[in-house]
Amino acid sequence: MTIATWLQAETPSSTTQAVLGEVWRGLRLTLRHPLAAAGLVIITALLSLALAAPWLGSWGLTAWDPYHPDLAQRLLPPSAEHWLGTDSMGRDGFVRIAFGARITLIIVLLVSVIAGPIGLTVGIAAGYAGGVVDGLLMRITDIFMAFPRLLLALAVAAALGPGLENAVIAIAITSWPPYARLARAETRSVRQADFIAAVRLKGASTARILLRHIAPLCSASLLIRLTFDMAGVILIAAGLGFLGLGAQPPAPEWGTMVAAGRDALTDQWWVATIPGAAIFIASLGFNLLGDGLRDVLDPKSR
Amino acid sequence: MISLRDLTVSFAGVPALRGISFEVARGESYGLVGESGSGKSTILRAITGLAATDGGTMLVDGKPLDRGSRRDIAFLRRVQMVFQDPYGSLHPRHTVDRVLRESLAIQGIDDAEGRIAGILADVGLGPQFRYRYPHQLSGGQRQRVAIARALITDPEVLLLDEPTSALDVSVQAEVLNLLDDLRRARNLTFILVSHNLPVITHMCDRVGVVQNGLLVEELSAAALDRGAGRQAYTQALLAAASGYRRPERAGTQDVARTAAAPSVEVAAEAQLRKLAAPLPEEHGPALSDFLNDALIFGRSLR
Amino acid sequence: MTMTQPSNQASLLDVANLRVTLRTVDGPFDAVRGVSFCLGRERLGIVGESGSGKSMTARAILGLLPRAGRLTADRLQLGGTDLRGVGDRAWTRVRGRRISMVLQDPRHALNPVKTIGRQIDEVLRRHLGLSRREARARTLTLLEAVHIRDPERVYRAFPHAVSGGMGQRAMIALMVAAEPEVLIADEPTSALDLAVQNQVLNVLDEQVVDRGMGLIFISHDLDLVSRFCDRVLVMYGGEVVEELPADRLSAATHPYTRGLIDCAPRLGQGRQRFKTLDRAAISRALQDGPPISPMAGPGRDISAGAQP
Numbered sequence: 001m002t003i004a005t006w007l008q009a010e011t012p013s014s015t016t017q018a019v020l021g022e023v024w025r026g027l028r029l030t031l032r033h034p035l036a037a038a039g040l041v042i043i044t045a046l047l048s049l050a051l052a053a054p055w056l057g058s059w060g061l062t063a064w065d066p067y068h069p070d071l072a073q074r075l076l077p078p079s080a081e082h083w084l085g086t087d088s089m090g091r092d093g094f095v096r097i098a099f100g101a102r103i104t105l106i107i108v109l110l111v112s113v114i115a116g117p118i119g120l121t122v123g124i125a126a127g128y129a130g131g132v133v134d135g136l137l138m139r140i141t142d143i144f145m146a147f148p149r150l151l152l153a154l155a156v157a158a159a160l161g162p163g164l165e166n167a168v169i170a171i172a173i174t175s176w177p178p179y180a181r182l183a184r185a186e187t188r189s190v191r192q193a194d195f196i197a198a199v200r201l202k203g204a205s206t207a208r209i210l211l212r213h214i215a216p217l218c219s220a221s222l223l224i225r226l227t228f229d230m231a232g233v234i235l236i237a238a239g240l241g242f243l244g245l246g247a248q249p250p251a252p253e254w255g256t257m258v259a260a261g262r263d264a265l266t267d268q269w270w271v272a273t274i275p276g277a278a279i280f281i282a283s284l285g286f287n288l289l290g291d292g293l294r295d296v297l298d299p300k301s302r
Numbered sequence: 303m304i305s306l307r308d309l310t311v312s313f314a315g316v317p318a319l320r321g322i323s324f325e326v327a328r329g330e331s332y333g334l335v336g337e338s339g340s341g342k343s344t345i346l347r348a349i350t351g352l353a354a355t356d357g358g359t360m361l362v363d364g365k366p367l368d369r370g371s372r373r374d375i376a377f378l379r380r381v382q383m384v385f386q387d388p389y390g391s392l393h394p395r396h397t398v399d400r401v402l403r404e405s406l407a408i409q410g411i412d413d414a415e416g417r418i419a420g421i422l423a424d425v426g427l428g429p430q431f432r433y434r435y436p437h438q439l440s441g442g443q444r445q446r447v448a449i450a451r452a453l454i455t456d457p458e459v460l461l462l463d464e465p466t467s468a469l470d471v472s473v474q475a476e477v478l479n480l481l482d483d484l485r486r487a488r489n490l491t492f493i494l495v496s497h498n499l500p501v502i503t504h505m506c507d508r509v510g511v512v513q514n515g516l517l518v519e520e521l522s523a524a525a526l527d528r529g530a531g532r533q534a535y536t537q538a539l540l541a542a543a544s545g546y547r548r549p550e551r552a553g554t555q556d557v558a559r560t561a562a563a564p565s566v567e568v569a570a571e572a573q574l575r576k577l578a579a580p581l582p583e584e585h586g587p588a589l590s591d592f593l594n595d596a597l598i599f600g601r602s603l604r
Numbered sequence: 605m606t607m608t609q610p611s612n613q614a615s616l617l618d619v620a621n622l623r624v625t626l627r628t629v630d631g632p633f634d635a636v637r638g639v640s641f642c643l644g645r646e647r648l649g650i651v652g653e654s655g656s657g658k659s660m661t662a663r664a665i666l667g668l669l670p671r672a673g674r675l676t677a678d679r680l681q682l683g684g685t686d687l688r689g690v691g692d693r694a695w696t697r698v699r700g701r702r703i704s705m706v707l708q709d710p711r712h713a714l715n716p717v718k719t720i721g722r723q724i725d726e727v728l729r730r731h732l733g734l735s736r737r738e739a740r741a742r743t744l745t746l747l748e749a750v751h752i753r754d755p756e757r758v759y760r761a762f763p764h765a766v767s768g769g770m771g772q773r774a775m776i777a778l779m780v781a782a783e784p785e786v787l788i789a790d791e792p793t794s795a796l797d798l799a800v801q802n803q804v805l806n807v808l809d810e811q812v813v814d815r816g817m818g819l820i821f822i823s824h825d826l827d828l829v830s831r832f833c834d835r836v837l838v839m840y841g842g843e844v845v846e847e848l849p850a851d852r853l854s855a856a857t858h859p860y861t862r863g864l865i866d867c868a869p870r871l872g873q874g875r876q877r878f879k880t881l882d883r884a885a886i887s888r889a890l891q892d893g894p895p896i897s898p899m900a901g902p903g904r905d906i907s908a909g910a911q912p
Contacts, residue, residue, distance in 0.1 A: 008630075010438075011430035018397050018433040029629055194391040197352055198451065203378045203408045212404075216395050337797050441654070470653035470824060475867035475878035482877065497798070500869035504878065527871055542798040543871060546805055546831045 026296045036292020042285030050101035066091055066099040066252050075268045085270040088260060089250075093270065096252035097278050103253045104282060107168055107237045108230045114172040116226055119179025120218060124210055126180070127187025138184070145177040153236050157245040164253075167246035171236050175229060179222055186218040220297040227290035231283035238279050254279050303328040303491050304349070304459065309358035311341075311348050318344045320515040321358065328458075331485060331492040333506035333523060335499060335539065341515040342495045343386075346461045349493075350383050362459070379409060382452035386464040388444035392436040398422075398447050399432045402454050409455050421450045426480060442473035446480070453484065459491045467496065478505060499543040503527040511536050616785050616818040617643040617665070617703075620679035624657070624664050624842075627672040635660045635673070637842040643786060643818040647809075649833035649850065650822045651864070657842040658822045662788045666705055667695050683785060701731040704779040706808075708791040710771030714763035720774045721747075721759030724781050731782035746777040750807045769800035773807050780811050787812065788820045793828075805832055826853070826864050838864070841890065859885040 007024040009017065031037045070090035078085045084093030126137040144152075156170035190196065191214075199213060240246035241255025249256055254275040261272030304326040311319040319341045326332040334342040347353035349360060351371040360367040362381060367373070385391040392401065402418045411417070422432060425446040436444055445465060452460060465481070466474035482505060485492055496502050502509055503523045511519040511533065519533040531537050624636035636657040641648070652658040664675045667690060680687040682703055690698060707713040715723055721743050728739040740759075747755035750773040763771055772792060779787060789808060793801040809832070812819045823829050829836055830853045838846040838861045846858040856862055863881035 012433040013429075015397060015399060015433060018435065022435065025629065032629070194385040194387055195393045197350075198383070198385060198391055198448070199393075199404070201350055201352075201373075201378060201383055202405045202451070202455070203375045204404075208408070213393055217393075337799065471826075472653060472863065472867050472881045475869075475880045478869075479877050479880065498869065500871050500873070503871060504869055504873065504875060524874070527874060529871070538799070540871070542802070545827055546802055548809065548831070549806060 029296045030292040033292050033295060035288050036295065039285050039288025039290070039292055042281060043289050046101055046282055046285060047105065049098050050105050053095070053098040053102055056095060056098060066096045067250050075264060075271065077268070078270055084274050085268070087257065087271050088264060091252075093274055096257065097254070097274065100252040100254045100257065100275065100278065101282075103164070103247055103251060104234055104237065104279075107164070107171070108233050108286075110168045111172045111175055111233050112226050112230070114168070115175035116179055116222060118172075119176040120183045120215060120222060122176070123180035123183025123185075124187050124214055124218060127184040128191060128206075128210060128214065134184070137180070141177045141180045144174070147174070149174045149232070150236055150239060153240060154243070154245070157240055162245050162248055164247045164251070167237060167240050170240070170245075171233055174236075175233065178225060178229070182221050182225055183218045186221060187214055190214055190217050224290055224294045224297060227286055227293055230286040230290075234279060234283050234286070303330075303363055304493070305359075305361040306345070306349075307359045307361075309345070309348060309360065310356045311344055311353055312356055313353075318353075318515055319348065319355075322512075322515070322517050323358075324510050324517060324520060326491060326493060328491055329489050330508065331494065331506045333502035333509040334493065334495045334512055335497065335502045335509055335526075336512035337497060337539075340512045342512045343463050344515075345512070346383060346463050346493065346495055349461060350381065375409070379455060380457055381459040381461065382455070382457040383461040383463065384445070384448050384452050384465045387468055388441045388448065389436075389468070391448045392444055394436055397433050397435055398427075398439075398450075401447065401451055405451055405454050411455060417454060421454045424453070424484065425450045426476075440473075441469050442477055445469065445477055449477075449481065449484070453488070456488075457490070459493070460485075462492060462494045464496055465494075466501070467498070474501075481505070499526065499539060511539065614683075615642040615644050616683060617820075618679055618681040619643075619665065620677060622661060622664060622677040622680065623675070624660050624669065625674045625676075626670070627674075635842055636664060639839070639842075639844050641837055641844065641847070643820060645816050645818055646835060647812060647819045647821060647833040649829035649836045650820060650839060651824065651826045651829050651836060652839035653824055653864075655841070656839040658839050659790055660842075661839075662705065662790050662820065662822055665788070666699060666703060697731075700727055700779070700784065701782045702784050703786040703788070704782070704784040706772075706775055706779050706787065706789040706792045709795045710768065710775045711763055713775060714771065714778070716763055719760055719762055720766070720778075724774075724778050727778060727781045743777075743781070746781055747774065750774070750777045750811070751803070752777075767800075768796050769804055772796060772800075772804045776804075776807055776811060780815065780817070783815065784817065786818045786820070788822065790822045791824070792821075794823070794825075826861075827868060840886070843890070845890070859889050 004024075006017065007021050009021065012018040012021055030040060068091070070086075073082070073086050073090035074088055075090075076082055076086045078093070082092050082094070084097060086092055087096065122137050122141065126134040126141075152174045153167075153170040156173055157166055160166035160169065196209060196213060199209060204213075237246060237253070238255030238258065241253045242259040244259070247253035247256055249260065257275035258272045258279070261268070261270075261275070264271050265273075306325070307323045309319055309322040310317070322341075322345055324332070334345060336342045344353055348355050349362075349367070351368065351373040354370045356369075362377065365377075367377070396404075399418060402421065403414050406412075406414050406417060418432070419429065422429065427443065427446050427450070431439070431443065431447075436447075439447065449465075462481070466477050469477060478501065481492075484490065492506070494502065494505055503526050506523045509521055509523050509526050510517050511521075511531070513535045519531060519536050521531060521536075525531070526536070526540075529537075529540050531540055619642070620640045622636055622639045623634065626633045626635050639657070639661055650658045650661065660669070660673075663669055664673075664677075665680065665687065667687065669675060675688070677688060682698070685698065685702070687698070714720065721740070724743040724746060725736070725739040728734045728742050729736070734742060744755045744759060747758055752758050752770060752773055758766060758770065758774060763774075766774065776792075792808065793804050796804060808819070808821075811817070819833075821829060821833050826836075826838075830850045833850050836846075836848060836850050836853065837844050838856075838858065840860045846856055846861045848856060853861075853865065856865065859882060863879070863886065866879040867881060869878065
């Protein structure tokens with residue numbers, strides 16, 4: 001049987017088949033929405049570009065190095081040789097965008113991996129425990145949420161000093177509170193469900209319930225929120241880069257590239273505009289994907 | 303096997319159970335019948351520790367149960383529960399296999415493969431259901447999974463909270479037959495809660511009638527089936543269970559009909575007057591509305 | 605299947621070969637497959653289990669299908685109006701005024717942020733053009749007519765503040781306020797306690813008979829429908845498998861109807877096992893052909909003053 005038939009089998013014969021079948025179903029649902037499909041396409045393209053970046057040269061696509069300056073080639077407009085032109089140091093625009101995609105996606109990934117679990121843990125603990133613990137954790141969350149995100153990220157990054165890792169930490173610190181709120185709300189609504197009572201009656205420990213039963217249910221809305229937030233993370237990272245915090249030159253971070261192209265904006269528009277467009281497209285892609293994910297993961301649409 | 307004495311439970315100051323006492327022998331099927339809100343489900347929740355008790359004692363096989371929610375693993379091995387809502391009693395993200403496997407793992411029972419296959423066969427689900435998610439199952443199939451989950455750890459007592467109220471009538475018949483077969487085959491002790499009198503009389507040996515947190519009458523199921531309830535409330539339940547009767551419109555009086563069953567209406571009205579006398583405000587609009595309407599319609603039947 | 609038009613009585617609602625198809629991820633699904641019936645001034649019951657298509661039929665008639673639903677019918681006439689061609693704006697004049705629906709749970713079907721009185725007033729002012737004072741007076745009369753003892757209080761109350769039975773009666777008042785010709789009731793008593801069910805059913809009955817409306821009563825409870833209604837349609841898998849007068853239910857011949865009758869729990873049967881549906885026989889009967897001898901045209905007129 002074909003892969004599609006196997007995935008759509010009404011009676012899966014193993015856990016793997018069941019899980020993959022659900023993923024497949026979700027994928028088909030996503031692709032039914034044109035906007036969500038567009039988001040998926042954009043993100044896939046971004047990911048492919050980022051993954052393929054180091055090998056672009058060996059595939060003959062380009063002979064350019066993102067780091068090696070070639071002042072004879074500086075500030076050239078887009079052409080057949082340099083698809084996206086060159087910057088003020090003569091480095092090929094397309095290659096720098098490609099490598100910049102890696103940095104962008106690394107930042108997005110690291111922030112998600114740090115902020116997501118922190119928010120999830122705080123939220124679930126608050127939602128399940130209730131009472132004083134809930135109040136305490138939520139007040140801490142409120143404190144973090146009270147600061148404007150960009151400002152707080154700036155402050156932390158400035159305090160830690162420039163650099164990619166510090167930028168990631170700064171953004172992650174400002175990103176986790178919404179996930180805590182989300183996880184807490186989900187936990188509170190799920191806490192009274194019969195299936196939680198049932199597994200408790202089988203003797204499940206609190207840890208097992210929180211980890212294996214409640215957390216997976218929170219993960220759906222968390223993932224959707226994360227996807228939407230990635231757009232914001234990209235923008236904050238670009239903002240930090242623009243201001244000189246975050247990834248330092250010569251690293252091809254998109255925000256830094258926009259800053260570097262500021263002076264040449266009127267005559268050599270592509271130096272700043274192309275990275276700006278990349279930021280825009282990436283953010284848009286994540287937003288559209290988030291929309292599609294919400295329709296797919298929302299149990300009501302089943 | 304199970305003995306309850308003067309059990310009292312209240313939720314936020316509102317009494318739900320006001321001194322319930324009854325006993326269930328080993329291997330017996332005991333029914334609890336009453337309207338919604340009468341407290342019959344609360345009895346089951348008190349036994350399983352899902353609701354904390356304020357007073358009274360509960361004994362299972364001679365061993366007393368904790369007032370609060372602590373139940374040791376040995377108790378959970380002997381006593382299990384099937385919940386009412388098939389759409390809420392299974393974790394939406396767990397396959398059937400996962401649910402059953404986890405139940406065994408928590409209790410430390412091995413031979414998962416054999417037991418899972420066996421219990422699925424026992425509840426009438428073939429192996430093709432093993433890796434399905436709840437949203438791929440019908441209501442009746444979900445209840446069968448819930449029954450399988452309860453029975454896979456070989457309990458001696460099964461508490462059933464309206465197990466078929468949310469199912470179609472044809473599916474209800476099949477599931478109730480299944481429960482009866484399983485009870486005989488495994489010599490289980492049942493406490494079955496339902497608002498549906500004929501279900502109780504088909505499935506149980508003895509019945510307790512619950513009204514407003516009190517056990518107003520205890521009788522054999524056969525007696526209830528014959529309509530031999532002594533209390534007015536029991537008679538009122540029997541009258542309601544006999545189905546809709548179109549009342550006489552203004553004009554002709556069916557003397558024969560009113561003469562045939564004066565005891566039901568007289569008894570019901572007497573009961574209603576007794577209830578209407580002290581009407582505490584905190585019971586809210588529901589009770590007073592019901593009583594007022596019952597009095598109006600009761601009179602119109604004459 | 606052809607339906608002969610009765611000569612002595614106009615049918616209020618005429619449905620022929622109604623089909624509803626839903627677009628799903630896994631392909632098109634036929635929820636309703638060729639349902640036909642006529643409704644006169646009578647109580648028509650539609651009985652089916654979940655998935656039988658009974659609620660979808662009601663929604664199709666009222667033009668309330670989900671976006672993924674498509675309706676086709678040879679005939680869908682409400683009096684002189686073809687309901688197939690009604691546009692969105694025209695529907696606002698039909699729904700409530702000429703055909704109305706009572707739903708299962710008043711807490712979900714009534715607007716939670718408006719008082720009950722205000723909602724009924726709105727219907728009266730919109731459909732009957734009454735002034736504010738006239739509407740209020742009429743609303744209070746309506747609430748009394750559905751046996752609500754304290755209409756002033758219920759007028760000012762919000763839906764969540766009244767009990768289930770009272771809310772359901774308020775909904776009935778709301779739905780008959782504009783004096784529709786046809787009322788559809790979709791499981792109106794399923795969410796209510798047994799004690800309250802009978803009262804609500806009596807109210808429904810009074811309204812239908814006094815106003816000469818046609819009633820379509822949808823339920824999963826065959827016993828209830830056979831006692832309350834005049835005629836019964838039994839639906840299974842999107843089709844009408846049997847149609848018969850309510851008092852002749854025991855003479856049903858289709859295996860599904862017989863199965864439904866037999867498997868319902870009843871008092872006085874002792875401890876015997878429940879009978880279950882013979883699903884193989886039902887499948888065979890469905891494949892074999894059209895349902896057994898449908899009645900041509902609507903049943904007898906039960907409105908007050910009509911000849912039996």
